[in-house]
Amino acid sequence: LRTVGIVTPAIEATRRGSYTTAILAWTFLCGAAIYIVFILSFFFVGISNMATTNANAITTWTQTLTPNSGAYQSVELAYDSNWQSIAGPMDITLLLADGSEHRITLDPGPMKVAGLDDANNIDWDADTIEVWFEDVGLDITDPQIAAEAAETSRVVDLTIMAPTSGYSITLAHHTNQLVPTSTPISSNIFDGWQWVLSGMALMLVIYVLGIVAIVRRRRKLLCQVG
Structure with missing residues (x-):
């Protein structure tokens, strides 16, 4: 239609x-x-960053076991983890009724214990907590204290296998509390958004170029009409 003159520049300008x-x-x-x-x-970057952060960020946890017997105040497990495994040694602190503290350290790799009876690199086993309780003066012949020692040992084993098991574990002889004391953010959480911002900047450039093209095309039509 433009070739035969039916659609003239004036009509084209009006149509546009x-x-x-x-x-x-x-x-x-x-x-x-x-x-x-x-x-x-x-949506996609947020989900990706959440998964990456949960998998890689190191979180410091404190798990407090308060005994039903009242023979001591608490046993506290302090450790770092990346939601999948323990990252580094676990400090196990026993707080007695008189306020005194006793601590052993468990290396989850070789499963060695330091600080038990002034000795280092003792193998961890099911009786380690019971021996420790007895060393600090607790009456391990008391069935309730013996049951609490066995349950504490079970909690430690479960925590080594699953660092956040304290959220769901059911205990018969302790009141359990697991809290994160610090949660650093993974350094790559903003990596995906850099690509998003770059894409939006590119679209802004396209938008400006489109306006320039519209103005130039309109001016060309108006010149043809004039």
Whole structure:
């Protein structure tokens, strides 16, 4: 139609509308595209960062076991983990009724205990806690204290296998409390958003170039009409 002259530059200029209409239409299209990209990026990058952070970030945990017998105040497990495994040694602190503290350290790799009866590198086994309780003066012949020692040993074993098992474990002889005392954020949590921001910057450039193209095309048509 342009070739045979039916669609003239004047008709074309009228059909395309004013600058305002063209720019508003282009702005709407670009805005919709940016909105969709941002929402999808927020979802996928957020999920990815959450998984990466949970897998890699080191969290410091404190698990406190308060005995039902009242023979001592508590046993506290302090350790670092990345949600999948223990990262480093575990400090096990026994707080007696008189306020005195006794501590042993368990290396979860070789399963060696330091600090028990002034000796180091003792193998960890099911009786380690019972021997420790007896060394610090607790009456291990008391069935309730013996049961608490065995349960503490079981909690330590479960924690080595699953660092956050304290959230779901059911205990018969202790009141259990597991809390994160510090949670550093993984350093790569913002990596995905760098790509999102770069993409949005690119779309902004495309938007500006589109406006320039609209203005130049309109001016060309108006010159042909004039």
